[in-house]
Amino acid sequence: MTGTANEQARKTAEGLVYATGFGNEHSSEAVPGALPLGRNAPQRAPLGLYAEQLSGSAFTEPRATNHRSWLYRIRPSAAHPPFVRVEPRAVRSAPFTECVPDPNRLRWNPLPAPEGPTDFLDGLWTLGGNGDATQRSGMAVHLYHANSAMERRVFSDADGELLIVPERGGLLLRTELGLLRAVPGEVALIPRGVRFRVELLDATARGYVCENYGQPFRLPDLGPIGANGLANARDFRAPVAAYEDVEGPVEVVNKFCGSLWTATYDHSPLDVVAWHGNHAPYVYDLRRFNVIGSISYDHPDPSIFTVLTSPSDTPGLAGVDFVVFAPRWLVGEDTFRPPYFHRNVMTEYMGLIEGAYDAKAEGFVPGGGSLHNMMSAHGPDRETFDRASAAELVPQKIDDGLAFMFETRWPLTLTAQARDAGHLQRGYDDVWQGLQRHFRP
Numbered sequence: 001m002t003g004t005a006n007e008q009a010r011k012t013a014e015g016l017v018y019a020t021g022f023g024n025e026h027s028s029e030a031v032p033g034a035l036p037l038g039r040n041a042p043q044r045a046p047l048g049l050y051a052e053q054l055s056g057s058a059f060t061e062p063r064a065t066n067h068r069s070w071l072y073r074i075r076p077s078a079a080h081p082p083f084v085r086v087e088p089r090a091v092r093s094a095p096f097t098e099c100v101p102d103p104n105r106l107r108w109n110p111l112p113a114p115e116g117p118t119d120f121l122d123g124l125w126t127l128g129g130n131g132d133a134t135q136r137s138g139m140a141v142h143l144y145h146a147n148s149a150m151e152r153r154v155f156s157d158a159d160g161e162l163l164i165v166p167e168r169g170g171l172l173l174r175t176e177l178g179l180l181r182a183v184p185g186e187v188a189l190i191p192r193g194v195r196f197r198v199e200l201l202d203a204t205a206r207g208y209v210c211e212n213y214g215q216p217f218r219l220p221d222l223g224p225i226g227a228n229g230l231a232n233a234r235d236f237r238a239p240v241a242a243y244e245d246v247e248g249p250v251e252v253v254n255k256f257c258g259s260l261w262t263a264t265y266d267h268s269p270l271d272v273v274a275w276h277g278n279h280a281p282y283v284y285d286l287r288r289f290n291v292i293g294s295i296s297y298d299h300p301d302p303s304i305f306t307v308l309t310s311p312s313d314t315p316g317l318a319g320v321d322f323v324v325f326a327p328r329w330l331v332g333e334d335t336f337r338p339p340y341f342h343r344n345v346m347t348e349y350m351g352l353i354e355g356a357y358d359a360k361a362e363g364f365v366p367g368g369g370s371l372h373n374m375m376s377a378h379g380p381d382r383e384t385f386d387r388a389s390a391a392e393l394v395p396q397k398i399d400d401g402l403a404f405m406f407e408t409r410w411p412l413t414l415t416a417q418a419r420d421a422g423h424l425q426r427g428y429d430d431v432w433q434g435l436q437r438h439f440r441p
């Protein structure tokens with residue numbers, strides 16, 4: 001059954017077409033004539049559809065940061081029964097109060113496989129986070145491990161946008177605004193409030209999610225880098241309109257101010273036949289990232305690897321940055337080439353999509369993750385330090401891994417399940433043991 005469903009999802013995913021560009025004013029119609037021309041809310045919308053605006057920003061925010069889409073749908077979203085609060089499985093939300101913030105360096109193995117059929121939503125497991133979902137500030141780190149599609153079930157997150165980072169197994173994301181495929185090496189973003197369903201392209205799916213309660217991710221400014229580079233806007237793909245006309249019970253789960261609420265609709269709310277606007281999901285292939293680095297000496301700060309940033313009210317200070325360590329050349333002369341030892345006021349959660357990471361010879365595995373909280377001291381492990389200190393500095397291609405980081409302005413507080421997890425590695429500190437003193441005045 002599941003194999004057939006995976007195959008069907010794969011077939012659908014292969015045939016998808018996309019609109020391109022980051023933050024564009026896209027417009028799309030699945031049926032010719034469904035999108036009204038010249039106005040958003042005609043007296044009668046075309047084809048008997050209902051017009052509805054979905055706002056991701058205040059109406060009055062500046063044009064450059066204003067997010068909204070107009071949806072033309074079979075039924076208005078307002079037509080739904082009351083939501084009832086349900087106990088979440090392993091999803092937690094900010095403010096995180098189960099544990100005190102921990103200054104220790106921590107590392108986890110991959111999330112264990114679920115027992116029994118588990119879809120993306122049931123497979124979400126929260127590691128921790130910061131801020132306050134009701135204040136639209138901060139973020140949460142989730143992991144997921146799923147083995148079945150969401151069937152007659154739809155999810156939306158009023159608390160923030162979801163940046164999904166698949167590590168194992170591809171996803172077919174059926175959203176209100178259309179379909180997206182996201183496979184390991186790509187990331188997908190579901191904007192705040194957009195409903196979606198996840199189907200699997202493979203037997204299991206595993207990965208990471210950054211739930212961003214703050215300002216929507218945007219591309220970082222480039223400053224002296226110039227008009228191009230890092231993640232190029234044209235490489236982002238948005239869906240085209242695709243709707244499902246499904247009658248009968250569909251469970252809609254809404255994450256609202258940290259709780260999960262559910263209602264059973266008598267139809268699928270993924271019934272948007274046409275839309276236009278810029279509050280839209282997207283996918284991005286991390287291998288398209290244009291890596292910029294030193295061609296003389298030293299190692300630039302990892303902010304040079306920022307794919308997306310969620311700014312705060314303080315210039316230059318991100319609520320959360322999404323950073324990728326993509327394949328690149330290292331050519332620095334008289335330079336310790338792996339990431340240097342450092343203590344950082346920002347908090348770093350790192351994950352690994354595939355391969356190995358150049359500052360950790362062992363123990364940091366795909367699907368696992370490490371947390372270096374505010375001001376915790378970290379850097380290369382002993383083996384990496386010894387090797388890189390003695391290496392002959394010929395040009396070197398780093399192309400055996402894809403690691404990423406959620407870097408956030410506030411310390412990250414764990415959930416109890418992350419603190420007590422069986423897959424939390426004991427003795428992570430040991431990787432920095434045995435760093436010899438070499439000082440000889």
Ligand SMILES: [Fe+2]
Nearest residue numbers: 344348372378
């Ligand atoms: Fe770091």
